[in-house]
Amino acid sequence: MASPVDQGDDLFESLQKTDEKKLEEKAKALAEKEAAYNEKAKQRLMDLIGSNSTLPVTISSIRLIGAKHTRRSFLDRLFNPILSANRDAPYTLSEALEQVGSAADRLRKFDIYHEGISMFVDRPSPTDPSSTPTDIDVYLQARERGRISLKTGTDLGNVEGSAYGELHWRNIFGGAESLNLNASAGTRTRSAYQATFDTPILSDPDKRVSVDALSSSTLKPWASHEEALKGAGLKYSWATKSGMKHQVGYTGIWRQVTGLAANASPSVRNDAGDSAKSSISHTWVADRRNHPFIPTRGYLMKTVSEIAGWGPLQGDVAFWKSELETSGAIPIPIPGIKGDSGVSLTGGLRAGMLYPLPLGFASTSQPSRINDRFQLGGPTDVRGFKIGGLGPRDGSDALGGDIFAAGSANLLIPFPRVGKDTPLRLQLFANAGRLLALKDRGGNTQKSVYNTIAQLGDSLPSMAAGFGVVYAHPVARFELNFSLPLVMRRGEETRKGLQFGVGINFL
Amino acid sequence: MPPTNSAEDEDTSSPQTSFSRQTSRVRDFFSVPAPVKTLFNSVPILTYPPNDLPQRALKPTRVPILYVFSTKEDAAAGRPSFNPSCLKWQAFLNIAGINHRVVSSSNHASPSGSLPFLLPASASSNASQESFKPIPSNKLIRYAKEHGAIIEESTSMRYEAYQSLLDHRIRSAWLYTLYLEPKNFSSVAYPLYVSSTSSNPLVRASISYQLRAAAEAELLKQSSIIDTDDLYSEADKAFEALSILLGDDPWFFGNEKPTLFDASIFAYTQLLLDENMEWKERKLCRALRRRENLVQHRERLLVRYFGGS
Numbered sequence: 001m002a003s004p005v006d007q008g009d010d011l012f013e014s015l016q017k018t019d020e021k022k023l024e025e026k027a028k029a030l031a032e033k034e035a036a037y038n039e040k041a042k043q044r045l046m047d048l049i050g051s052n053s054t055l056p057v058t059i060s061s062i063r064l065i066g067a068k069h070t071r072r073s074f075l076d077r078l079f080n081p082i083l084s085a086n087r088d089a090p091y092t093l094s095e096a097l098e099q100v101g102s103a104a105d106r107l108r109k110f111d112i113y114h115e116g117i118s119m120f121v122d123r124p125s126p127t128d129p130s131s132t133p134t135d136i137d138v139y140l141q142a143r144e145r146g147r148i149s150l151k152t153g154t155d156l157g158n159v160e161g162s163a164y165g166e167l168h169w170r171n172i173f174g175g176a177e178s179l180n181l182n183a184s185a186g187t188r189t190r191s192a193y194q195a196t197f198d199t200p201i202l203s204d205p206d207k208r209v210s211v212d213a214l215s216s217s218t219l220k221p222w223a224s225h226e227e228a229l230k231g232a233g234l235k236y237s238w239a240t241k242s243g244m245k246h247q248v249g250y251t252g253i254w255r256q257v258t259g260l261a262a263n264a265s266p267s268v269r270n271d272a273g274d275s276a277k278s279s280i281s282h283t284w285v286a287d288r289r290n291h292p293f294i295p296t297r298g299y300l301m302k303t304v305s306e307i308a309g310w311g312p313l314q315g316d317v318a319f320w321k322s323e324l325e326t327s328g329a330i331p332i333p334i335p336g337i338k339g340d341s342g343v344s345l346t347g348g349l350r351a352g353m354l355y356p357l358p359l360g361f362a363s364t365s366q367p368s369r370i371n372d373r374f375q376l377g378g379p380t381d382v383r384g385f386k387i388g389g390l391g392p393r394d395g396s397d398a399l400g401g402d403i404f405a406a407g408s409a410n411l412l413i414p415f416p417r418v419g420k421d422t423p424l425r426l427q428l429f430a431n432a433g434r435l436l437a438l439k440d441r442g443g444n445t446q447k448s449v450y451n452t453i454a455q456l457g458d459s460l461p462s463m464a465a466g467f468g469v470v471y472a473h474p475v476a477r478f479e480l481n482f483s484l485p486l487v488m489r490r491g492e493e494t495r496k497g498l499q500f501g502v503g504i505n506f507l
Numbered sequence: 508m509p510p511t512n513s514a515e516d517e518d519t520s521s522p523q524t525s526f527s528r529q530t531s532r533v534r535d536f537f538s539v540p541a542p543v544k545t546l547f548n549s550v551p552i553l554t555y556p557p558n559d560l561p562q563r564a565l566k567p568t569r570v571p572i573l574y575v576f577s578t579k580e581d582a583a584a585g586r587p588s589f590n591p592s593c594l595k596w597q598a599f600l601n602i603a604g605i606n607h608r609v610v611s612s613s614n615h616a617s618p619s620g621s622l623p624f625l626l627p628a629s630a631s632s633n634a635s636q637e638s639f640k641p642i643p644s645n646k647l648i649r650y651a652k653e654h655g656a657i658i659e660e661s662t663s664m665r666y667e668a669y670q671s672l673l674d675h676r677i678r679s680a681w682l683y684t685l686y687l688e689p690k691n692f693s694s695v696a697y698p699l700y701v702s703s704t705s706s707n708p709l710v711r712a713s714i715s716y717q718l719r720a721a722a723e724a725e726l727l728k729q730s731s732i733i734d735t736d737d738l739y740s741e742a743d744k745a746f747e748a749l750s751i752l753l754g755d756d757p758w759f760f761g762n763e764k765p766t767l768f769d770a771s772i773f774a775y776t777q778l779l780l781d782e783n784m785e786w787k788e789r790k791l792c793r794a795l796r797r798r799e800n801l802v803q804h805r806e807r808l809l810v811r812y813f814g815g816s
Binding site: 252254256257258259260262263264266267269270271272273274275276278314315316367368369370373391392393394399400401402435436437438439440459460484485486487488489490491492494496497 | 539543546547550551552553554555556557558559560561562563564565574612613615616617618626640641704705706707709710713714
């Protein structure tokens, strides 16, 4: 017979025992209740706004809380147009919220505040003599990011790895100006120092002016030399509403071809030394792909044009250089699979031209130098060839060319067991390219350019095909391909078999 | 005792063979498998003739090319270079009778980091990589001997002593008067060494600064301070010693033909006595002009090997 004390103990013990299952169920029920409550609150807010969406309101004040270091004049330009004092007609509630929302979006784009700028709306007290019955006050709450941040790390560019240290000083004068100091050393760029000062114009995050200075030294083993660069530039960039980005800038650079290897060819020795380039360039990008590394839909168009040394620009080299890059992707439906199969066909096309111009106000144009000519070939370019593997060569040095065209077609297939949601793909590709030097047509530059462009099509381009694996890491796209060159010209350097590529921008 | 010998042989040889067996197995594992090899051998399917070279590329030459500091026009005409070490070897090749072309260049093009260097002729169209190897100045004597020149080399102690006069005293005075005398720098060194590198004033200013700093560093290697009077007086004494050495002979050390030493002397006398150089601070030039036989030595070499004044 159980004694009363034992029973009491049993009861006590059973109260103390924590039943795992019951706790779990309780927690789940609590979470569900919270979620339901939040849903209801959201729904209520939407109903409220919905039912009052055409309520006429006037915005009497906008307050930004938590922005100690932001300049008043900077914020004025952003918010003044929204204030009702500066407008003739009253808003409806939904219009007002939309306007303030877009202003908050622009604030976010400046990158001086942390994520999550929240917005509150309140009615001013009716006893306030300066308020009208339709007035609302808008409160924006933001948290400023740290002014100075120091970062070190590793970076992956096209076929290059580097380690860098970066100092970023944000919001220097209170108007989202930023100063960026960067020092890096890498496998190919032996040292690079860069300082950039960037500021938005008229409180518009889409319009920016930047001044930059650069000093770097890059190894170019495919042409047996090292190029040292020192220069500065001034750039203005803007973005249109449809998402196209433009950039116009002036750059002045002192280039030095130095550090020649022992077996450098005579042509590279001829081009060794200093040259100064003073040029104006324009870049236009329209990126409508749905993924930067393994797109299944959309297109990318990019053009870069540069004019150097002509007229008042002076310098030591004069040319007009133009480069075009397009790429597109279409999904391929597989008959047996419903919906998006994950298989896509991507294609890319690149072309460029270097047109020599007379220097300054002279009358005859100079031939191009190795610093300015294009290089073609490599794991991110025309696969199946070594870096700088295509084009004119002297001995083992790639001299570069003045006119090129390259294209590729890739079929990206998700692995059968892993599926299309992972960043891993199987790739089948075929790509081709042709890099030519301008022929000498006795001083008639236009004729020689036309003849060389015509020469692009007179025989098959150098091409290679193969298959491989693509991995789209958030930082870069990694590829491991097995390729075979099919057509080449004598002297061009091919890569039979495995080739590894890392980069941001693949053909 | 044969049996033990053979036993020893077996012991020493069997580990070797098993080791070599293992390495060859590893090598086979990493080497290209046979079917892939046949695939590699069958590509590329089509090979076209090589691409044409750009206009600035150097066409293969039959005549060796000497890269020196010079102006384009002077180099085309074969006139003396304006740099002593380049002029020394240019005169040497002329004396040795080696036919060559002269091209103006800069320090960046040289395999040793400084001019001059010689690019040998590519004899045939399918010349191997060897023929493209440029020859730096310290191997030029051997190159000249290989190409049929008869070089007399004096190795006496006197020769070494006088060579050191040139390399230290006269060279220091030359460096000072060319780079560190402000009037001379702007009228002689700037148009010759700096203007030819680039047309941009910022680049030119940077290169001028680098040249002057390098000259100063070079002079500070010899002594802890730069004393101009001391430098000039040492050079004057060196010129006197050389003048006494030459005496009434046409060439140094009583030789019948000029040698490398004559070329070394000529490198400095030509540049100091040449009116086209436009020296403004002429102290060193005057010191040289006082030694009549050195002036005549220069004229003799100029007329005989550079075709007149």
